[in-house]
Amino acid sequence: MARITAGVGCSHVPAIGVAMDTGNTKDAYWEPCFDGFEKSREWMKKANPDVVFLVYNDHCTAFDASCIPTFALGCAAEFHPADEGWGPRPVPVVKNHQKMSSHIAQSLILDEFDITIMNEMEVDHGLTVPLSVMFGEHGVDDEWPALVIPLCVNVVQYPPPTGNRCFNLGKAIRRAIESYEEDLNVVIFGTGGMSHQLQYKRAGLINQDFDTDFLNRLTTDPVGLSKMPHVEYLREAGSEGVEMVMWHIMRGALDDEVTEVHRHYHVPASNTAVGHIILENKKS
Amino acid sequence: MARITAGVGCSHVPAIGVAMDTGNTKDAYWEPCFDGFEKSREWMKKANPDVVFLVYNDHCTAFDASCIPTFALGCAAEFHPADEGWGPRPVPVVKNHQKMSSHIAQSLILDEFDITIMNEMEVDHGLTVPLSVMFGEHGVDDEWPALVIPLCVNVVQYPPPTGNRCFNLGKAIRRAIESYEEDLNVVIFGTGGMSHQLQYKRAGLINQDFDTDFLNRLTTDPVGLSKMPHVEYLREAGSEGVEMVMWHIMRGALDDEVTEVHRHYHVPASNTAVGHIILENKKS
Amino acid sequence: MGTRKDYDDIPGTYVFDADASREGYHLNQFCISMRLQKNRDEFNSDEAAYLDKFPMTAEQRQAVLDRDWNGMLALGGNIYYTSKLAANDGINFQQLAGIMTGMGQEKYRKMMLDGGRSPEGNRYQSEWDEKGES
Amino acid sequence: MGTRKDYDDIPGTYVFDADASREGYHLNQFCISMRLQKNRDEFNSDEAAYLDKFPMTAEQRQAVLDRDWNGMLALGGNIYYTSKLAANDGINFQQLAGIMTGMGQEKYRKMMLDGGRSPEGNRYQSEWDEKGES
Ligand SMILES: [Fe+3]
Ligand SMILES: [Fe+3]
Numbered sequence: 001m002a003r004i005t006a007g008v009g010c011s012h013v014p015a016i017g018v019a020m021d022t023g024n025t026k027d028a029y030w031e032p033c034f035d036g037f038e039k040s041r042e043w044m045k046k047a048n049p050d051v052v053f054l055v056y057n058d059h060c061t062a063f064d065a066s067c068i069p070t071f072a073l074g075c076a077a078e079f080h081p082a083d084e085g086w087g088p089r090p091v092p093v094v095k096n097h098q099k100m101s102s103h104i105a106q107s108l109i110l111d112e113f114d115i116t117i118m119n120e121m122e123v124d125h126g127l128t129v130p131l132s133v134m135f136g137e138h139g140v141d142d143e144w145p146a147l148v149i150p151l152c153v154n155v156v157q158y159p160p161p162t163g164n165r166c167f168n169l170g171k172a173i174r175r176a177i178e179s180y181e182e183d184l185n186v187v188i189f190g191t192g193g194m195s196h197q198l199q200y201k202r203a204g205l206i207n208q209d210f211d212t213d214f215l216n217r218l219t220t221d222p223v224g225l226s227k228m229p230h231v232e233y234l235r236e237a238g239s240e241g242v243e244m245v246m247w248h249i250m251r252g253a254l255d256d257e258v259t260e261v262h263r264h265y266h267v268p269a270s271n272t273a274v275g276h277i278i279l280e281n282k283k284s
Numbered sequence: 285m286a287r288i289t290a291g292v293g294c295s296h297v298p299a300i301g302v303a304m305d306t307g308n309t310k311d312a313y314w315e316p317c318f319d320g321f322e323k324s325r326e327w328m329k330k331a332n333p334d335v336v337f338l339v340y341n342d343h344c345t346a347f348d349a350s351c352i353p354t355f356a357l358g359c360a361a362e363f364h365p366a367d368e369g370w371g372p373r374p375v376p377v378v379k380n381h382q383k384m385s386s387h388i389a390q391s392l393i394l395d396e397f398d399i400t401i402m403n404e405m406e407v408d409h410g411l412t413v414p415l416s417v418m419f420g421e422h423g424v425d426d427e428w429p430a431l432v433i434p435l436c437v438n439v440v441q442y443p444p445p446t447g448n449r450c451f452n453l454g455k456a457i458r459r460a461i462e463s464y465e466e467d468l469n470v471v472i473f474g475t476g477g478m479s480h481q482l483q484y485k486r487a488g489l490i491n492q493d494f495d496t497d498f499l500n501r502l503t504t505d506p507v508g509l510s511k512m513p514h515v516e517y518l519r520e521a522g523s524e525g526v527e528m529v530m531w532h533i534m535r536g537a538l539d540d541e542v543t544e545v546h547r548h549y550h551v552p553a554s555n556t557a558v559g560h561i562i563l564e565n566k567k568s
Numbered sequence: 569m570g571t572r573k574d575y576d577d578i579p580g581t582y583v584f585d586a587d588a589s590r591e592g593y594h595l596n597q598f599c600i601s602m603r604l605q606k607n608r609d610e611f612n613s614d615e616a617a618y619l620d621k622f623p624m625t626a627e628q629r630q631a632v633l634d635r636d637w638n639g640m641l642a643l644g645g646n647i648y649y650t651s652k653l654a655a656n657d658g659i660n661f662q663q664l665a666g667i668m669t670g671m672g673q674e675k676y677r678k679m680m681l682d683g684g685r686s687p688e689g690n691r692y693q694s695e696w697d698e699k700g701e702s
Numbered sequence: 703m704g705t706r707k708d709y710d711d712i713p714g715t716y717v718f719d720a721d722a723s724r725e726g727y728h729l730n731q732f733c734i735s736m737r738l739q740k741n742r743d744e745f746n747s748d749e750a751a752y753l754d755k756f757p758m759t760a761e762q763r764q765a766v767l768d769r770d771w772n773g774m775l776a777l778g779g780n781i782y783y784t785s786k787l788a789a790n791d792g793i794n795f796q797q798l799a800g801i802m803t804g805m806g807q808e809k810y811r812k813m814m815l816d817g818g819r820s821p822e823g824n825r826y827q828s829e830w831d832e833k834g835e836s
Contacts, residue, residue: 070398085789102586114354114398158719199781202714203799206818369655386720442585483647486580487665490684
């Protein structure tokens with residue numbers, strides 16, 4: 001039986017990808033940011049998942065304004081890194097566990113989640129930056145150490161799905177994964193955030209208190225946290241901070257009780273607060 | 285305040301469109317089928333809706349196999365009849381109530397339905413045939429007598445949404461419409477069905493008992509009816525008969541108590557049983 | 569995963585589920601391309617060359633070339649897709665059903681006029697096995 | 703419908719909701735087309751001719767030609783779209799923020815290094831009104 005053993009929360013700031021792709025991770029600006037990922041990469045090697053279920057959002061790359069799915073599940077054999085305007089990132093093609101992803105698609109729909117199935121999709125920094133953060137440097141001709149099932153969430157056009165809906169989707173993803181017969185170790189990523197606003201006169205908003213409270217409550221009060229209304233993210237964490245709803249999907253897929261094994265928080269990466277957490281289900 | 289006053293259930297057999305477009309509705313094959321629509325067209329004139337909320341499915345026309353949304357809501361200004369392989373149907377362009385459709389999109393997502401927003405979409409016979417059936421002949425340069433908000437449901441790739449999910453979506457659509465400030469009369473269509481199987485060795489299956497029971501229970505036992513598992517549609521009403529799940533969306537948007545004001549049932553139209561019903565909310 | 573499916577015992581029916589959809593993806597994408605006149609023209613002038621654009625399996629490709637309509641369904645095709653290839657060939661849904669059922673157009677059309685195929689004896693594979701239908 | 707929105711009183715912020723998305727559709731579709739090199743080449747060689755392909759309003763078109771980044775947002779643009787036009791111009795997200803905030807690149811960058819813009823005094827429009835910010 002497949003099972004989810006751990007969850008990773010992780011910002012997916014494009015500049016982090018750029019820093020890695022241009023070899024600048026040791027300069028004064030980036031070093032404190034990347035230092036906090038050392039332990040994550042060690043942890044990831046030990047965790048050694050067969051599959052990463054990766055929750056992220058597309059940033060008007062694979063989806064233009066003509067078609068905006070709330071939840072789009074990637075069911076293609078592979079996903080190519082997209083050209084976001086300055087050429088595709090020099091990272092490996094992302095390979096799916098295609099049979100498992102169709103099983104999950106089917107299970108989620110029968111479980112009354114109205115997902116969109118994607119049999120062809122490019123992936124942007126929202127997906128590839130967390131892979132780079134957690135797996136370290138991998139060139140185009142290399143392979144990612146795990147298969148990846150991408151779930152793409154609309155957080156660009158208001159309203160994104162509610163935190164509560166995301167949390168419950170996490171539970172449904174867990175049911176889907178646990179009903180898959182193959183013996184697989186799955187780690188789920190929730191990405192995006194932390195506080196940031198990229199646009200207009202309030203750009204640059206960072207709310208460390210909010211972010212810290214959010215990271216704390218992921219362990220201590222996940223259900224309560226998932227009830228936060230959208231306007232609170234927008235006001236407190238910036239217009240793009242609402243990406244954090246995606247972390248509830250990750251959290252919903254874990255046990256009620258989890259152990260926080262790593263946390264890293266750093267300001268700034270470009271316009272953004274970088275937040276990162278690793279949560280493990282207690283061994284049974 | 286906008287309100288839903290009535291619901292229409294209606295097959296959307298492509299051959300019905302072809303018969304109208306080629307002027308064959310009075311021949312021996314088609315006359316008994318079209319006779320049953322006379323009263324519907326009179327009723328429609330009297331009902332005189334401002335907006336038709338039209339639930340249908342795309343038949344691999346607007347959506348190919350690369351992107352399969354469970355529920356896709358049309359939010360574009362207009363929708364052009366698609367070329368399904370023999371040229372577009374010679375019927376008017378379908379015009380949306382765009383402000384209302386974005387209001388509904390927003391309301392449904394906050395109500396935890398994971399819809400896909402379509403800002404560009406062509407529409408196939410699944411949408412235009414019911415309009416032709418209910419509004420009669422209208423040429424390309426004409427206008428449809430009402431604005432149309434299309435909701436496109438996946439019933440091609442198994443599994444479609446459950447009947448229960450569809451019924452509850454109907455309720456959410458009603459809440460969305462009733463929270464829209466403009467004073468509008470809305471009629472909701474559920475389309476597709478009745479029993480039919482288009483493929484392989486069991487093609488031609490027709491189950492009049494099943495269809496009759498389904499039409500009866502729409503009035504007398506809509507909640508119970510919506511719990512029917514998919515396999516029962518597939519087995520009893522044919523592989524394409526599962527389209528009938530879309531009628532639950534229409535039914536869910538109406539009052540618990542409705543009055544059946546018209547029914548028509550005819551076999552065959554091409555490979556299909558034609559079923560049609562008009563249900564009115566009791567006047568308050 | 570070889571999971572048993574609750575619709576597997578319906579006779580004479582392919583359910584187009586995620587497994588079929590995965591298997592039939594390129595076949596179905598070819599079929600839907602027949603929706604547009606310029607693609608039909610290109611296909612009709614050189615079928616083999618046009619099919620080279622779609623990385624389907626050799627069996628799927630042969631089923632297309634042979635117009636093996638049931639074969640396409642068995643290989644992950646779906647009727648709404650394959651019907652677009654049929655339309656290109658001037659075959660409508662009812663004629664296609666005549667071919668797929670093996671009844672031929674006239675007999676099939678008459679069955680439909682007489683009320684269609686009854687559900688009696690057509691619900692379970694076991695009923696077909698008893699009748700000796702395959 | 704002029705419905706009041708619970709996020710309307712957040713200062714210095716456009717929420718890209720369904721109303722904005724409807725208004726900005728063609729503007730955003732133009733911006734996303736800048737994702738591809740061949741479109742960038744075409745746009746850069748004749749901006750006006752390229753913009754003719756997108757039925758946006760005269761105001762939206764002028765905002766694009768003027769690189770009025772805040773104007774584009776006010777007319778239904780979204781930052782993830784407009785940033786693709788900025789990328790074409792060699793402007794990254796942080797530089798763009800320097801422009802949109804009116805702070806300029808250096809001052810903005812320093813604010814971020816110092817921990818970013820505080821939420822204090824930046825939650826409600828009334829707080830900005832008191833400070834005389836617009
Ligand atoms: Fe993001
Ligand atoms: Fe249909």
